[in-house]
Amino acid sequence: MLIRNATLLDGGVVDIRVGPVISAVAAELSAGPGEPVLDAGHGCVLPGLHDHHVHLRAAAAAAASVRVGPGEAEDAAALAGILAAATPGADGWIRAVGYHDAVAGPLDRQLLDTVSPPLPVRVQHRSGALWTLNSAALREIGLAGHPDGRFRRGDGELVLPDNPPSLAAIGEQFGRYGVTGVTDATPGQGRGDLDDIAAARLSGQLPQRVHCMAPATLAHDEIAGLTLGPAKMILDDDSLDLDALTAWIGAARDRDHPVAVHCVTAAQLVVTLAALRVAGTHPGDRVEHAAMVPDDLIADLADLRVTVVTQPNFVAERGDQYLTDVPADEHGQLWRVGALREAGVRLALSTDVPFGAGDPWAAMRAATTRRTRSGAVLGEHERVSAHTALTMFLGSAEQPDRPRTVAPGTPGDLCVLRARPAEVLARLDADLVAATVIAGEVVYRSVR
Template identity: 45%
Template sequence: MRSADRVDLVLRDVALPHLEDGHGGAGAGYRVDVAVHDGRVVAVEASLSLRGVCEYDGHGAALLPGLHDHHLHLLATAAVAGSVDCSDATTLDELGARLRAGTPRAGWVRAVGHHEARVGRLTRDLLDALMGPERATTPVRVRDHSGALWVLNSAALAALGPLPDTPDVERDGSGRVSGRLWRLDHELGARVGRTAPDLAALGAELARLGITGVTDATPDLPRATVDLLDGARRTGALPQRVHLLGAATAAVPETLTVGPAKIHLRDHDLPTVDELAARVTAHHRTGRPVAVHCLGVEALVLTLAALEDAGHVPGDRIEHASVVPPALLPRLRATRVQVVTQPGFLSARGDDLVRDVGAAEQAWLWPWAGLRAAGIPVCGASDAPHGPLSPWQVIAAAADRRTPSGRVVGAGERVPASLALGGYLTHPEAPAGSVRRIVPGAPADLVLLHGPLEAALAGVPANPVRLTVVAGRVVHDAG
């Protein structure tokens, strides 16, 4: 490209930090100009003479590859904006007041963030009492903080109609539905007739945080959801690149990409080892790795046994691994899987987690350093909306492991903030692999910070992103 040519974008005087492969430490790097044209980086040199249609002076601030969140749930995160937030309710009276004040959408009150260990166990009858006679006909559904459980009142159950006779639908001794429904998100969505959540608002928020790509880890995505995401990508409402775990390969249009096949294990209804191994083998035979949802220790042991039977293919993943006893580390390493974990839960609700698990397990919650020391590839992600969306909060949580009250949980599992950042800079196909580089020919997914990387990793400011670029297009400019 001649010096007289004009390119789409030039970022002048930016610092490219030195980020080691394997998510190692970060160095100060060197200062350059970066030119972007037709969606790709075309030049990285000191004092470029190229002119850009758009130009930004970085004043020596850090320029990073765009951040990729390797595990979240797009529609559920977008839907939070239209839901009643119950995350800070500490009593049933507070919960009831929030629900009664909630504005119905499409006729329903939708609430999120309820924590049973803090507030109490909900059933249809208790929700009926909390809503009172004046709101008895308003359908209400409340999602538990874990994302696994919905609790519906009687009006909501009547609106839904008959429910399947499966372990996912809790019933009392007489066979009456208790209102507690496990992992029935898609069926609920289809029956409720919900309006599409605002993906444009979510896309703008992701861009504000420096996120240029996401891996949606929602299992068993229906075609309607894939079409909705496709439409948001085509219109630019959702500018981020989208990688799907829960979609069939044949159903994915060109605006989206597909990753390992999501296998969601229900802790209350686990399959046998043979059943899970057969599911893994079926995916492997099509050339597709698997991403297995493992929260509890029992699910992790089951998954390890199934992977040992089925064998390994590159790209196999374990999602969460929220509790990993040290005795399981050799088996986990032998499976050669990557682990995508969520230390942000510690900063968001670590005090609740500590209360819910035994003292011995607290040191093994959301492990990272121990996995890495054992030779197990690992990176972090948000699991939004169940965990905090901000990558900077997740990175800080991995480094300090502090709960909201300031308590440190599992200090031995701390990792440097630069290492935690590295996981957000990897390819979606290899979340615990090599950091992407800003070099000629690379996709122009970029994040310019307000200042040096060291300040960002120290949490100053809380969101250090000045400019976000996806495929060469500026999608966020903080000025």
């Protein structure tokens, strides 16, 4: 395919011949016989965006769920209204996501029974770490006598029927955003889970390139349609174990495999950095989220050369709640970008969809403005330029912190925008995406 009149981010206007890889970039190229031509109309053309931390199956399930967070429900009555209006899935269950205690307080089966219809209802906390089931749902899974209906991540008690949702809708959403590749950061996936994702990609249900975090035992497996990335470990403050984490990292090192450690508190980050110092580092090591980074840990992150993949979109999405829940003297530690970048920390951005909204352009805007929904500024010193925020979605799966360019020999994945670079950087808006190209094929084209 030939893309004409493309303005690159540096302002140069070129034609681009693209297939599985970009074969030519020049001031003027002639179309071959029967070659499809897309006229960019001097709009900006970028390497396709890569969302460096997503949860594919959870995102697909969330797309078929109702949202019940503080932005959707202001109190118990509003929560009851949303659940009453919800359409049950094919299995007869209502699935709700995004709950926070600010809506109606800590949720248990008794409270959920008072606000839910007489159907099985499952509500996921916005952290992704807690599920609450009402009495009808508990009866459905044979746990009618459960005391409170609350199930925490990793306790092994909650086992629900596995009805994997289609990934087609989330693939379409990525296309609308100009996303051509994603890194699935779901922990604990085995070979069967990865095979299912690969099948969705090979069938065309999910056109984006997919890089999946995988256990070190699968490090050298080849799965058509996927590439495999670091082993993932989620930490919880109430079970932090430096020796166990160090041993787990060491086992990955024995297989020359990188690790990715989920760190949302300062304590988790301290333990992770200590374990990496003892076990040794790998060029592909990552810290996921780094939601809280005290000043005295920034130099350690830079020194260890670990890549931080963070989500400033949570400043916009949850910032007002942080202003209430997080001590004022810790506000400056939240979702840092600017200070990490200035210190030389390897850094990339992502959305954490479905736990974040999933729009990378909104994440970029949040990185530049640091504004909450109410307009408050949270961490003004952590702002970065629009250009910097954009390029932190242009890294490859294997090297998230190194922006790709539109050049011969690079993958044929492009985001075509309907505006020139100056307007793109001024707006950082998904509405500007005119077309998304993956391996030389248009997978999304705006009707505008």
